[in-house]
Structures are given as structure tokens and as C-alpha cells.
Amino acid sequence: MAKPVDPTLVLQELCASATTRTANALTVLNAVLEQQSRITPLDFSMATIGRLSKEQGGPSTQTIRNRTGKHFQQLIEAWAAYAGTTCKKPLSVRQKQLLNSNDQHILDAIDDPVIRAVVGSLIAERNKYRDQLNTFKANSGLFIDRTKGDKTNTTLENKQLVPLEVEAIQAAISDAFFNTQGWEVMPTGQVKDAEGKEIYKRGYVNGLKKSVKNYI
Numbered sequence: 001m002a003k004p005v006d007p008t009l010v011l012q013e014l015c016a017s018a019t020t021r022t023a024n025a026l027t028v029l030n031a032v033l034e035q036q037s038r039i040t041p042l043d044f045s046m047a048t049i050g051r052l053s054k055e056q057g058g059p060s061t062q063t064i065r066n067r068t069g070k071h072f073q074q075l076i077e078a079w080a081a082y083a084g085t086t087c088k089k090p091l092s093v094r095q096k097q098l099l100n101s102n103d104q105h106i107l108d109a110i111d112d113p114v115i116r117a118v119v120g121s122l123i124a125e126r127n128k129y130r131d132q133l134n135t136f137k138a139n140s141g142l143f144i145d146r147t148k149g150d151k152t153n154t155t156l157e158n159k160q161l162v163p164l165e166v167e168a169i170q171a172a173i174s175d176a177f178f179n180t181q182g183w184e185v186m187p188t189g190q191v192k193d194a195e196g197k198e199i200y201k202r203g204y205v206n207g208l209k210k211s212v213k214n215y216i
Contacts, residue, residue, distance in 0.1 A: 007033065007078040014071045022071065028058030029072055033079040044080035045089040046073070086117050103127070166215040173208050 011030045015023040032053045036044065043049075050061025064072040080087050103123045110119060161169075171177060178185055182194045189206030191199040 004081040004084075005078060007075065007082050010075055010078040014075060018071060025059050026071065026075060028056050029053050029064075029075060030079075032056055032058060033076060037079060037083045041090045042080075042083050042085045043090050044076055044083070044085060044087050046076065046087060047089070049076055088117060088121055090117070161212065161215055163215075166212050169208050169212050173205050 007030070011026060015026055018026060029049070032049060033044070036042070036049065036052065046064050047061055050059065050064050053064075054060040059069065059072050063069050064076070076087055103120075106119065106123070173185075178191070183199055184192050184194075185205050186192065186202070188202040189200075189204050190202040191204060193199055
């Protein structure tokens with residue numbers, strides 16, 4: 001396998017054809033990448049590098065990812081290759097746990113660190129989705145709730161008037177009660193007092209009579 005190109009040479013080449021402002025940004029980015037190459041685990045993902053670069057006054061993640069940020073991307077890729085990895089986010093602890101023994105044997109058989117990192121990430125993703133699928137299958141049994149009908153019946157029963165309630169309504173709309181109060185019931189079901197002021201709105205008496213009609 002060919003030896004990776006020294007990223008310092010890549011930096012010099014990029015700065016030679018860049019504006020002063022871009023060259024300064026490349027220099028800041030290069031310092032961040034050089035420092036990142038000494039940190040384990042190696043993480044040259046654009047999200048991480050962009051965040052660190054922005055903190056140092058260099059290009060942000062969005063600037064690096066833009067179409068005009070190709071020179072920044074090339075420098076990051078050069079440093080990643082030089083460090084023996086890729087620009088993909090390194091495997092998290094959870095992703096590493098998803099790798100079984102057979103998967104590890106596959107990775108151990110890959111000499112190229114760049115290819116090994118890519119394959120490891122793909123295997124971890126596959127295992128994650130496989131676990132999610134197995135969980136879905138385990139919980140996909142149909143359950144028929146047969147209590148709904150019972151609840152409906154209970155609700156209907158609660159809406160039925162009991163004899164005591166029927167008697168109370170009948171007493172409230174009886175002629176004897178209205179005569180005692182000095183109230184008058186109009187044909188529309190409205191109730192007025194002796195001075196003609198409305199006590200109950202139109203439909204009051206008629207509605208109550210209908211509600212108890214089936215209980216008489």
C-alpha cells in the first residue's frame with residue numbers, strides 16, 4: 001500500500017492557490033487537525049473538526065461542507081489518511097458492543113486501517129438495525145381488546161335514569177310545583193315568574209318531559 005501523502009505538503013499546495021483569507025483559515029484548520037491526530041480515538045469527522053476549528057477561529061462545519069469548502073475537505077482527508085483512518089465518525093462504545101465475535105474476526109483480517117474502519121462502521125449499523133427488527137418482531141403480536149364493549153355498556157347504563165331521579169324531575173316540572181312558585185309554563189317550555197321574567201329558557205319543561213317519558 002502506498003504511503004499516505006504528508007498533509008503538510010497538501011497544506012502548502014492548497015495555500016499556494018488560495019486567497020489570503022482562505023490560506024489563514026487553512027492554517028488554523030491544519031493546526032486543529034495536527035492536534036487531533038494525537039488524540040485517541042482518532043476522530044476526523046467533519047462535525048468534530050468543524051466544531052474544534054470554529055472554536056479556534058477557523059472554518060465551521062457548515063463552511064467545510066459547502067461546495068466552496070473543497071480545499072478544507074481535502075486537507076481533512078489528507079490528515080485522516082495520514083493517521084490511518086477515515087473522515088467517518090469513529091465507532092461509539094455502543095456500536096463496538098454490537099460487534100459480535102465473528103464480526104471482529106472479519107475486521108481483524110483487514111490489514112488496511114481505512115478499509116477496516118469503514119467495514120466496522122457498516123457492520124455496527126447492520127447489527128443495530130437487525131436488533132431493532134428482532135425487537136419489532138417480538139412485539140408484533142396482535143392483541144384484541146374485548147373490554148371496549150363492556151365499557152360501552154357500562155357507559156350506557158350510567159346514562160340511564162334511576163327511579164329516584166325520574167321522580168325528582170317529575171316533581172320539578174309538575175303543575176303543583178309551578179303553582180306554588182307562582183310561575184307560568186309557556187307552550188315553548190319556557191318558564192316565567194308572576195312579573196313575566198324568564199326563569200328557565202324555552203325548551204326547558206318540554207325537554208325534561210321528553211327525558212322522563214320512557215320511564216313513566
